[in-house]
Amino acid sequence: MEQTWRWFGPDDPVKLHEIRQAGATGIVSALHHIRYGEVWSIEEIEARQRIIGADPSLGLRWSVVESLPVAEAIKLGEGDLTQLFDNYRQSLRNLASCGITNICYNFMAMLDWTRTELRRVLPGGATALRYNAEEVAAFDCYILQRPDAEADHRPDVLERARAWMKKASESDKHNLLATIMAGLPGAYERYDVPGMRTMLKRFDGITRDDLRANYKRFLEEVVPTAEELGIRLGVHPDDPPFDVFGLPRIVSTAADIDFIVGAVPSKANGITFCTGAFGAGPANDVPAMAERFAPHIQFAHLRNVLKEPDGSFMEADHLGGDVDVVKVIRTLLAEQARRKGAGEDDWRIPFRPDHGHELLNDGERGTHPGYPMVGRLKGLAELRGVMMAVSAIDHQSR
Structure with missing residues (x-):
């Protein structure tokens, strides 16, 4: 599996040479300075690629976009959305022309991940x-x-x-x-x-079924273009995977994923499998979900959580917590081997160590919450070790 690392661009306190030292070669990034709904131009995409590839000795590449945002008006189904859909499709074309074909996005209404x-x-x-x-x-x-x-x-x-x-x-x-x-x-x-x-008033009256219908419309508008371009779209699950502030969540459970991949069946319409986001849902059997939806996984976020009966949860060590991450990794490796055996060009599944604990001097660096240097380095090392061990054991058993 391709080892990747989320990088927020030139202002990120974590530097590219440090990412390479951690063992990652794929960069997960986005053009955060561009307003939601506007086109990502080829010039802007290439400028970011030049920064990432400025030191060829590092061997880094922009591997995954996270995220290409969906405008709130699309989630609301509000007004004439023609231009917003056109812009999203054009951004996909521009990314594909620059060789970037793995796109993570989410359909969370109003808020992204929520913590207190x-x-x-x-x-x-x-x-x-x-x-x-x-x-x-x-x-x-x-x-x-x-x-x-x-x-x-x-x-x-x-x-x-x-x-x-x-x-x-x-x-x-x-x-x-x-x-x-x-x-x-x-x-x-x-x-x-x-x-x-x-x-919230704009979302007042928007039911779960309404949001699902708006999401299906988005998929119908953009997936055919993604398929033509060889792009794989992977929706990130809701975080947490239950309603917050009255906002419906529609990418939270196995039933939700069934709906999504069935709404517009295509290799281009898949999921970003986040073990932590799914893991915060009390009813979610995360390893079983990984096995069930393995053919649809475009990208993986690997982390862990410890849940409490009242709905509270804390982010645990990458190999601690409630989720059997080792079992998920075994499923991902098996799916990757299946794709390679089938002759698929894009058989590798990129993954990144998701949110980490702040360790040692992490608190002094001013990194984005959840994205420390040392904490993620530790997580990546642990995950890499599991992958090597599982691969060796499975090879010996054959």
Whole structure:
């Protein structure tokens, strides 16, 4: 499997030579400075490629786009979307003309991944990302004051949410909003509380079925073009894989993936398999999902979570937590071997170590939340070791 690393561009505190030292050769990047819905020009794409390939001795290439964003108007099905669909297709054409054919995107309404703590301290001083159900409820019900929000939260969670509000300072409330927004590391726009209320009003009345219909329309508009270009589109699952702030989630379960790959059947219409995002769903059997949908996996994010009964979860070590990552890796390696045996040109499945703990001097570097240098290096080394061991064992057993 191709070892890749998410890099946020020239301003990323993690440098390209450090990524090579970690063992990755594929760069996962995006043009975050371009407004959602606008065309990614060939000039902009080539400029990023030149930066990535500036030192040929590193052997780096722009392997995966993460993400080519979907404009909110498309998710809403709002107004005349002709230009937005044209722009998305043109961006696909431009990427393909530059040799980039693996595209990750998501269809999460309004927000990307959502957490309430960015630095939960662990034994020894490392820090982790965490989702606390009571803090989400406190924000939803008593800061955002979304109508009827209390009905979406468990009574015990609401009780703890009220207790949190009683002791929270204005600074605590501001920091909670900033933490929720941190899941949009490349977003063009972020929201304050009034802005979130305004945006939520646009989604008011949009049901799960409505969002699914809008997503199906998006697939119908862009997948044929992707197929013509030899592009593989991989949708990232919702994170967390359940409704947040009343926003429906539609890429969260095995049933959701069945709907997606069946909506527009094509090799170009696949998934980015994120073990952490799927792993936060209590009903998701992640290894079984990997095996079931292996032919549709275009890209893999490998990380782990520890779940709690109230819906809270914390990001664990890459090989710790609730998800049997070793079993998932064995499935991915078997699928890659199948593709190679079938003579497919793009048989390699790129993967990256997803969110890592901040370790050692990571906290001093100013990296994006969830994307430390040392923590991800450790995760990549562990994952690489598992892959080598599984490959050796499977080879000996044949």
